[in-house]
Amino acid sequence: MQVSKAKTSKPKPSDADSKPPEEERDHLALIADMTREFGAANDYKAVAHTALERITKYVGAEAASLFLLSDSGDNLVCVACYGPVDITGLSIPAATGVVGRCVISRKGLLVRDVSTDGDFGAAVDAKTGFTTRSLLVAPLAIGKECLGAIEIINRIGGDGLFSEEELMLLETLARAAALAINNFRLTHKIVQQERDRHELELAAEIQRDLLPQPSTRDFPIHGINIPARAVSGDFFDIMTLPDGRIWFNIADVSGKGMNAALLMAKTSSLFRCLAKSAEHPGQLLNAINNELCETNSHGMFVTMVGGLFDPALGLVRLTNAGHEPPLLFDARTERFTAIPADAPPLGIAQDIAGPDGFPVRELYLAGGTLYVFTDGLTEATTFGGGMLGIDGVRALIRDHADQSPDLRLKSIAGAVKLPGQSLRDDLTLLVVEDMAIAPIGAKAPAASLETPADEQILRIRVPARADRLKLIRAATEQAARFCEAPEPWMFDLKMAVDEACQNIVRHAYKGREDAGDIVIDFVRRGGALEVDIMDFADPVDPDTIRSRDVSEVRPGGLGVHLIKSVCDEAKFLPPPPGVGNLFKLTKRLPSKVN
């Protein structure tokens, strides 16, 4: 203890008990005043300074200070003081000193001579030049919590000794101060939460703007996104290219909340940007993967289905990177085909695909509908309380198949999203519709001077009946004429297509009255006309359809021989999902005589 520079008298702890009665002071009036001031305060620090001054003068002491525990709870920080030395901002370790003992015990302390108190730390006095002799400390307690403490230093009036009565007074005032500080903190917290909520709303609004506008009725792709929280880790996008083909994607970022939403924003921007120059979804998703891997995403990853839809062909080229398998549904046969993932989720490992990117699957919708969704749908809770599951999803798709796409999306989502309740996970659902038969020649690029490498000439879809074969022949003639093929060439192709379709009518559909359809695509590719002939019957074993030995004169079995005689190539190919059989004819176009 240093020699006092203060002009105060030395305390006499020994005669504390014989202290004469103080002059009558109005404790109640002070308590009432200060409680009111604390209660009305917007900023407790300003009130605290005045309060400390008043209590110091009221008790007749030299100085007072208010310490609060820091957010971490490690330190006690002086937030307000009154006296000859300003120690505002002073920080001491929370578990030390008389103030620390008070905060830990949540009990008021009366120290008449700090020199006899083992807890008193003289470091502050050494720093400030102030000499502490006696202390009165009261905790700022709220229930079981203690926010800090108020201390009054060096009684100067009367006998120079703090009394138990003064400790009780300080404790009462400290309780009022603690309430005011707590109220202030709560209010501050609510204001901060409100500010955060507003920020979140702005983020959600920006995020909604990243989703495409609702599609018009006649557009083949429709989507819906329902976030479980304000912001979503799911997204989908639809983007039409100048040539009429449409990019689409659906993705699910691992995790929920703001970090997932930010990664979602990044991934959707990458999709939009890179899709403009990508040739196919395998290449695109590979590029997105490499970009995502380049920057650290803190262990987060993205599952994605990316597709390029050609409405004129009803052809979807699709890459599934670790995502829930999309379902192709044919309403006529009620048959589902699941498209499994061929690539890992994006953002996990860089440069894992070759120059062609991730694997791409080709699906002819052939009158069917493709459903792509996130696990927010399969894992959604149903009205019954269980998880919807993939069977539940299939049942919903079947039940709502006859609705318009827009309504169907709402019906399916509405089956798992109860009004007024939030979802467990973000839910996103996309449908790709085959808009029936595309307008003839809709995709023929009229403005092109060069012959395109891959040109859709015509697609027809007809019931597989004998009385439609004449129409098929007429269409074949027109497709050949469009390619400026000479008459004999045209006749041979017409015969081959007719024979192939005849086989479908007779063998694949077994001549049934209620037979399904035949879809024929005429595509000019690399100097040949390719004719894809598809049916929706049970798969035919190609070995059962053989070319007959022409030396044997008997009816029947002639068709395949005729086809093979006039085509450069005629073969069954693995049918795309939803298609029963795919028979491909290729006939080289004669080179033009110059």
Added chain:
Amino acid sequence: MSYEVKNMNGAAVVALTGDVDLQTSPAVRQKLLESLEQYKRIIVDLSAVNYIDSSGVASLVEAFQVSRKKGSTFSLASVSSAAMRVLSLARLDKVFTIHPSVEAALAAQG
């Protein structure tokens, strides 16, 4: 597709017109077999056939086989280029008796 059966000098001249395909060949087959019941000589006029498919060709083959069993004569006449293309692809141009015209067929059968 339409067909017409004429009696010419005791022979049945069956004239086919239009497309003979899966839709129409059953009727053609029926008519040929009926004619084989009634006539010993059958001439099929294919001059107005725009198209004939394997089922149409099969009907001709069947009628040809029945005529052989019965000891009747069966020939094709005035075969259009479209029909000839299919017959030659099927190598049936060497199987059938083919005459340049109905008149030539009648003269040959007479």
